[in-house]
Amino acid sequence: MPPLVYEALETDWKASFSEERQKESLHRLEEGFVILFPRLNFTLSEEEKEFLSPHVVGKSKNVCYNIANRQIGGTILKENAGSRLGRLMHRFADHTRHLLHNLLPKYQGCLKQGRTSFRPVEVAGRVTSWRKDDTRLHVDCFPSTPLQGKRIIRVFSNVNPEGCPRSWRVGEPFPDVVARFFPKLKAPIFGTPTLLHLLRVTKAKRSEYDHYMLQLHDQMKQDLEYQKNVQQSTLHFPAGGTWVVYTDQVSHAATAGQFQFEQTxxxxxxxxxxxxxxxxxxxxxxxxxxxxxxxxxTRYVESPIAKFLYK
Ligand SMILES: [Fe+2]
Known part of the structure; x- marks a missing residue:
């Protein structure tokens, strides 16, 4: 299976794109391609390079930053160092917004900027539960933040100072994932979304969409035969490179790499x-x-669940 990558050679976060490139990028992104800018580097100053250490996160796996209220979390750094790391993450958030503004003008005014993350811990060999194990193929969804169908676009930058790539496995197209797993998914239990919201397990009422996406995520990760045997490609994102992808659609697994910035x-x-x-x-x-x-x-007659529930 050829990797679905659309390469772009821009090196500037504020680069402008021709109308043709914008249309092509939009089309490919929505089709499930990864848009790769192999030479779009998120540059750190010599002083900022001191943050390239797993020690900045303590026990958490990433530093997170909320551009809306300028709050930083997940780091042991305090006071001046914490503020400087916050400013670094703010700069990444600004860069990614400019990039998508110029690359995808069709989305202008509709994109909502979410959390910014910095991942300084090596992915390979990290011990975690199967559900949180992102070295297994999955599509993104959030257990506590129902999206009600909204899309997740992510911009990633590999800032590894040793030149090590960030490696992903990319699996089959989303329609194939759904065709394979949907018959195994259970319908939500009546009243559960309301209960979870009342108990503040979720920040809003979980829609059926969120329910099925979470089940899809879990079924994919739990199925070790699937993880091993499904058609897949390996991608190595170079240090000094940036890539844009719909992570709720593209089946992906991060298998190796350290020092990555990420904007949702x-x-x-x-x-x-x-x-x-x-x-x-x-x-x-x-x-x-x-x-x-x-x-x-409209009923889809090949879905046993739909047939059972809505006959
Ligand atoms: Fe993911």
Whole structure:
């Protein structure tokens, strides 16, 4: 399987793109390609390079930064050092926003900037539970933050000072993942989303979409045969490079690498050029239901769950 990578040679975070490049990038991104800028470097000053150490996170796996309120978390650094790391992460957040603004003007005004992360810990060999093990193929979703169908776009930069790549495995296309796993997914238990919200386990009421995405994430990670045998490619993202990808759609596993910055953006499906390529619309076609508002739509007769629930 050829890796679905669309390469872009820009080296400037504020680069402008021709209309043709913007259209092509949008089309590829929504089709499930990774847009790779192998020479778009997030440069750190000599002083800032002191943050390139796993010690800055203590027991957590990453530093996180919220550009909305300028709060930093997940680091043991305090006072001046903590503020300087916060400013570094703020700069990365600004750069990624400029990049997507120029690359994807169709999304202008609709992209919401989420958390910024810095991952200074080596991915390979990290001990964790199977559910949190991101070295297994999965699609992204958040247990405590229901997205109600919204897309997750992420911008990553590998800042490894030794020149080591960040390595991913990339699995089969999202429609194939859904066709394989959907029949095994269980429908949500009545009342559970309300209960989870009342108990503050989730920040909002979990939609059916979120429920199915979480199950998909878990089923993929739990199935070791699938992890081993599904068609997949390995990608090595170079140090000094940046890549953009819909991580709720592209089946991915981070297998090796240390020192990465990451920025999350959210987008309503309605703002897409081709909403039919979104996980929401693909899952809704299988379920025969509106998975955000919970209304039956066109039945998909090949789905045993849909047939059982809505016969
Ligand atoms: Fe992920």
């Amino acid at each position: 953006f959210y987008l309503p499906v309605s703002a897409m050029e081709r909403p039919e390529t979104s996980p929401l619309k693909i899952l809704e076609r299988m379920a025969g239901r509106d998975l955000v508002r919970g209304i039956a739509t």
